[in-house]
Amino acid sequence: MPSVTHDDAPLLADLMPWSVAPPRLGRGWPAGPDAASLKSRWDALLKAEGPDREALFEPTRSRTLRSAVGRLPGQSSGTEKLLRATGPCPEPVRVLHAAFDEQWLIPDHRLIDAARPELWRVADERQVFVVESPSDTGGPQLLATSHLPLLRPGRIRPLHRRPGGAEPNLAPGLLEHLGKRLGLAPAPADVLAWIMATVRPDLTVPLTEDGELWSRGVELGRRILWLMRRDGDRPKLPGGRRPYVRAPLSSRPLTIDYDRDEETLLLDEGRISPVPPEAWDFEAGGVRVLEQWFTARTAPAEPRTLAAIRPATWPQAWTSELLELITVLALLAEVRPQQAELTLTAPVTASELHTAGVLPVPDAARRPASVLDHHEEGPEGQFALI
Structure with a gap:
C-alpha cells in the first residue's frame, strides 16, 4: 500500500493539520551523544571570559551572549544573558538528533537559534512526535519519537495539541467519520498507527472503511511505533537472538565496516554479530543509519571548540545503544513486506x-x-504571557 497511486487519498498534512518546522540549533555543541560531555562544555563556556567566551559560544544573528530570551517551557534554565551567566548546566534532555539516533541536548533557550517553544509546551510522556522523512530509496517516510526531534528538514506533527494527551492533532470530525464508516470507535493512537503503516512517498494516507483491513493496518502500525519509540523495552531478533560483542571494541574505534558473509559489524578490531544484512542496509533519508550513527560519535571535532569536549574513550552505554539499534533496524526491515501486502479496499477518499x-x-x-x-519565565526573569 505505501506505493504511490492516484486514488484520491487524503494528504497527511490534512489528517494531522498542525505541524511545526524542526528546531534549528545554530551551533552543534549544545547537543551530543554523551550527557556528561555537555555539562563539561557548559562549564568550559562559563569559565571563559570576554572574547574567549564569545568565540566558544559561536554567535549567530539569532543568538549572541547578549541575547535576551525566555526560558523553554517545562525547563529550569536561567534567563539572564549568557554574558554574565553563572551556575550549573541545565540537566540535558533526550532528543532525536537524527533518524534512529537518540542524543542529548542542553535545554537552554539562550543556546538555540530557533527552539520552537510550541513543541516544548506539548512534550511529555503522552506525546508522540511524527517527523516527515522523505525518501525515494525505500526508507521510512515517517519517523516517530517520544523525544523532541531535532532532525531536519521534514516538518514535525505532534499527535496531541496539548499536554497530557489532550486534543488530538487530527482533522476535526475525522474520528467520528471513520467511526461511522468502520463501525467502531478509533482512538487517536489508532489513526496514528494506521498512518505509520500506510503513508506513501507523496505523503498521502489511504483510508478505508474495511474493518478487517483497518485492524491489520493498525496492528502493524503499532508494531512500527513500538520499534521506533521502545520506551525502555528491549526488542529481540527472530528466534530470540540478539547481537553481541564477539571481539572487544577498542577504546576509540575509528572505522565501521560490515562482513556480509559472517553477518558481522566491524568497528576497527571489534566485532558484533549477528547483524542481519537488513540492519546494515537500512537507510533513512538516503543515508545508511548505522554509518550515520557511528560517524556522529567518532568524527573529529574542530580543535579548541566546545564540540571537541567529548568522552576520552568509547562509553559502554554507546555499545548498548548500538546493539539495540541493530535489532530495531532488522525488525523494522521485516515489517516492510507486510506493509506492501496491505491492499486498499473500500477507500475513504479525500472527496468523501x-x-x-x-x-x-x-x-x-x-x-x-x-x-x-x-506560567513561563521570560527574559531576565519576567513572566511571559501566552
Whole structure:
C-alpha cells in the first residue's frame, strides 16, 4: 500500500493539520551523544571570559551572549544573558538528533537559534512526535519519537495539541467519520498507527472503511511505533537472538565496516554479530543509519571548540545503544513486506471527507493551541504571557 497511486487519498498534512518546522540549533555543541560531555562544555563556556567566551559560544544573528530570551517551557534554565551567566548546566534532555539516533541536548533557550517553544509546551510522556522523512530509496517516510526531534528538514506533527494527551492533532470530525464508516470507535493512537503503516512517498494516507483491513493496518502500525519509540523495552531478533560483542571494541574505534558473509559489524578490531544484512542496509533519508550513527560519535571535532569536549574513550552505554539499534533496524526491515501486502479496499477518499465537512480543516487546526495552564519565565526573569 505505501506505493504511490492516484486514488484520491487524503494528504497527511490534512489528517494531522498542525505541524511545526524542526528546531534549528545554530551551533552543534549544545547537543551530543554523551550527557556528561555537555555539562563539561557548559562549564568550559562559563569559565571563559570576554572574547574567549564569545568565540566558544559561536554567535549567530539569532543568538549572541547578549541575547535576551525566555526560558523553554517545562525547563529550569536561567534567563539572564549568557554574558554574565553563572551556575550549573541545565540537566540535558533526550532528543532525536537524527533518524534512529537518540542524543542529548542542553535545554537552554539562550543556546538555540530557533527552539520552537510550541513543541516544548506539548512534550511529555503522552506525546508522540511524527517527523516527515522523505525518501525515494525505500526508507521510512515517517519517523516517530517520544523525544523532541531535532532532525531536519521534514516538518514535525505532534499527535496531541496539548499536554497530557489532550486534543488530538487530527482533522476535526475525522474520528467520528471513520467511526461511522468502520463501525467502531478509533482512538487517536489508532489513526496514528494506521498512518505509520500506510503513508506513501507523496505523503498521502489511504483510508478505508474495511474493518478487517483497518485492524491489520493498525496492528502493524503499532508494531512500527513500538520499534521506533521502545520506551525502555528491549526488542529481540527472530528466534530470540540478539547481537553481541564477539571481539572487544577498542577504546576509540575509528572505522565501521560490515562482513556480509559472517553477518558481522566491524568497528576497527571489534566485532558484533549477528547483524542481519537488513540492519546494515537500512537507510533513512538516503543515508545508511548505522554509518550515520557511528560517524556522529567518532568524527573529529574542530580543535579548541566546545564540540571537541567529548568522552576520552568509547562509553559502554554507546555499545548498548548500538546493539539495540541493530535489532530495531532488522525488525523494522521485516515489517516492510507486510506493509506492501496491505491492499486498499473500500477507500475513504479525500472527496468523501470534503463532502462530509471534515475537509478542508479550519485554519485554527493548523495553529498551536493558544491557551495553556502554566506560567513561563521570560527574559531576565519576567513572566511571559501566552
